Structure formats: C-alpha cells, structure tokens
Amino acid sequence: MEKMTNGFTTELRRMEFENHGVCVACGYKFKKGDTANLGYDNSDAPLYVCDKCTRLLKEPTIKRYYSPRPYDVPTPQCKLWRYMDFTKYVSLLSSRGLYFTRTDCFEDTFEGAKGLRKNKEKWDAHYFDFFCSAIKNPPEGNKCELSEKEVEQLANKLLSDLESGGEAHKKRVFVSCWHESEHESEAMWRLYSSFLANAVAVRTTYKSLYSALGRDPSISIGRVRYIDLKKEYAGVNDAFWRKRKSFEHEREVRALIMDFECKDMGKVVPCNLDVLIEEVFVSPKAPDWLIGLVNDVNEKYGIKVKVSTSELSEVPFFKELLGAKIFRDRPLFLIEEFLLLEQ
Template identity: 30%
Template structure:
C-alpha cells in the first residue's frame, strides 16, 4: 500500500454527544497524557519487549525513560476500519446519546504535523500492536509512521511501547498519534484541526437513537455551528436493533 492509500484509511472516534459538541465548538483534538488512561498498564505492556532489545546494563535507564515518557507523552486514539463497529458502539457509545466522528489518517497527521511545527514538540503515529512485540530482535512496530515534528526532534525508543497493548484489547483495532511535549504539565493538550468541514467526513448517530434525536443533532451541526458541509445520519446498524 502506498502512502496516499494509507492516508485515505478511515478513522473513527466514538463519543458521547457532549464530547461532539465540545469538539465542534473548539475545533480541536484532545490528547490525554499517557499516565491518565484508565488502563494502568498503558505504556508498560511492552516493557519486557523493550528490555529484550537493549543491553542489560541499560535496563534501569530504559525503565526510567518509560516512566518519564508517560508524563511527557499525549495520545489521541482512533478506531481504524473501513466500516463502523457494533462492538465499539457498545463500549464507547454506550447509549443513544452517542455519535461516531469519521475522518482519515492523512487529515489527523496533517493537523498534528502543523501543531508540532509551531512548537517544540514531536510525535509518531501508527497502528497498535497486540502481540508479537519483538520480531528478529527488534520491536515489532512496522506499521508506525516516521517521527515528525519540530526540526524532526529525536524520539526515544521507549515511546514505541505506547503502541503496544494487551491482546485482550485487539477488538479496538486502534490507530493512535503520540505527541511528545516535555514542557507541558497539564493532563491533556489540544491540537487545532483547521477547517473542521474538511477534517470531518461524516457524523453517525448511535444505532439506538430515535429519529428525532438524529434530526436534532443534524440541526445543531448545521444551524447552531454553521457546518452545512458535515453530513449527519443515523448509523446503518440501526436495522439490527429494530428501531
């Protein structure tokens, strides 16, 4: 697959309606600091894999780097798929007041690249690995994109562990961007996305939502926020719920 085809891959963010309204208002992506994730093993699942690729005398240094990176790295998580997922609706859109925002790899990368170019920040993006963390003595992260950012700042090898998760999470089919910004102490950072009508390809409303809610959300997007080019419709999976 060439880079143009890769950039056109669909990305999905399942979220409560209130999060959509905040996104439309700020026109920014929220990146959570890695140590603030609900999964307490975030960034640590790949520790053993990381240590297996460095000399024993560097193990303690690698462990320290891993702990430090979770205080300096900020993550935006997406579902990578050509179509919507019923499982993701059930987990991340747990009620009728939920939506899924669709964009693509190229648009998310572009927004992050612009952000890093304006600041002393750097980042990396790609698919999460759920098993076989080490291949031929190196970390198995072939799906990752090249580092990007301010003057192509060097990225610590330990950051690759933020692209490793337990196999139990493989249903997420996660694609993520990790930004490394040492000067920030806040629990999250926000990345402007530019033209939101270009960034958002579609907004799907929960398959369990009543029709009046779908219509109301469409009116909000179109009239309240003035975003007439963003299509809003009910999830095609609604037929599985008999609604």
C-alpha cells in the same frame, strides 16, 4: 558538499516525515543504518535524499542515521472512526480541536509498558549487552578508554535511567485514539460510547486527519501493533505503539504528540474540523430527534457535514424457510422454479 547549516526547519521536518524512508530524488529505499540527508536545492526547495544524491543539495542542513518507524502508516483513504457521547462531540466543535489524553490516564495499565514484569530480567539483559557494546565501540574518531568494570557501571546506570524515565515518560505523551474500519463497529459503539442513545461517531480518513492537524510533523499518526507479551517485549522507542493481543479488536490508529510542559490530564490540539469531519453517525439507540439536534449544533459552529443514522439501526425483513408450510400442497413445478431462482 558544503558544510551543514543545521537549520532544521518545519518545512524540512515535514519533508522527512512525509517521505520517511525513501529518497525523493532517486526513489532509493533506506535501510536501517543508512544516512539520510536533508537540505535545500538550487531553487531553495526542500530535499530528503540518500548519500548518492547529496550532490543535489546546495544547502545541506542535517544528516542523520535512518531508522524505521515503530508503526505502520495507513493508506491515505483508510477510514477512521471516533466514537463518543454527544457532550464530547459538542466539546470538539466548540474547542475547534482534538483532545489528546495523557497516556498515564488511560485505563489500560500496560500503556507504554515494555513487557511483563516476570520477563524484566530478559529485557534488562538485552539492553545491558547493547549498552556495553555501544560504549566499547564508539563512532569513528572516538576511543573508549574505560575499563571493563567502568563500562559495566555505565551500562547499568543507563539501564537504571531507562527504567526511572519510563513511568515519567507516560506524563509527556498524549494520544488521540481512532478505530480503523471500512464500516461501523457494533463493538466500538458499546466500548467507547456505552451504547448511549446520545452517542455519535465521527468518520474521517488518515489523509484528512493528517491534513486537519496542519500536516504537523511533530504529531505521529500510525497503526498500533498488537503483540504477545508472554513471548516478546516492546523496544525503547516502540512502547506507545504496542498493545497486548487482547486489545486487537480495537484496530487502533493513534495520533501521538509529546509535550514536556503540559501538566494537565490532556490537551486540545487545534484542528481544522471542516477537513477532519467527513460524516457523522448517530447511535443505533438514538431517538429520531437526535439527528436534528446534531444538525443544529453543526450549524451553530459552522460545520457543514452529512449526519446519518447508524447502519445498525436498519430494519431487516424475513421470509419463511424453504420446506415450510407455504410450500405444502403446492405444485412441484413451483417449488422447482423457486429452487432455480435461489441458485
């Protein structure tokens, strides 16, 4: 195999992102610690392969140890919902982009946290041992010449850097939150639109969200995992994909991007709205004229999409219960026929 060129292009990053964990040549499923190889074949097509298939690489580009994602990727047709008030919807259309909130601006003070403060010593001990082991056992070809005391000092320094960088990291991570469900959620209307009469919900799918964001491999999209912080903690790379069990009802799928330059409380990421928005629903509390207004705004910004009333605003019907007065003094055969009909 030829020498690595290290030309890690967007094309290769996308190849790795979309096929993460599976060799595109033989279908081998990577295990943690396996080597993943990226590059180009004889026809200049990008490849993401295991060690056994590196013979297919005419131009090896980069080699890295495989590590599982800290989140699960939804199925392509998984339905995602974003609930918002009408003004935010207009902002979405006018900016032609999705707003990503900086994570230190969320109301949840545990956003990006590793665990409960009372359990911090246990977390510190785990990573102190990890750092000591890593320092004493460097990669092949290297030798650790540090004393035991120097190893512990360096491990403590790394641990301190992790802690000081944790809070700062929240200012570099930006998130767009979505709710995963096959149906509308009454709870989400209440939580994220305050059940306002002028609220709307945008429905899309994972595939549409990913495509609308330009299949950008720098934007991670996946399910949040809800954990019991009394019993466990989030790993170094997991924190922004973990939330407390008390938020489990949100069934959140988030799009996450890192930006070391943006100092604002959020950022707008360009998005193809024609691909993103599959249907718009208006609030169950909405007056009849809101649908017309949403359609007018869509037309103004060139968005052709179906606008529907909320399923929660459907009108029920009622009948008297069996045994009520409508069956009094009625022939027995009529009651028997009704019972057969209900079976």
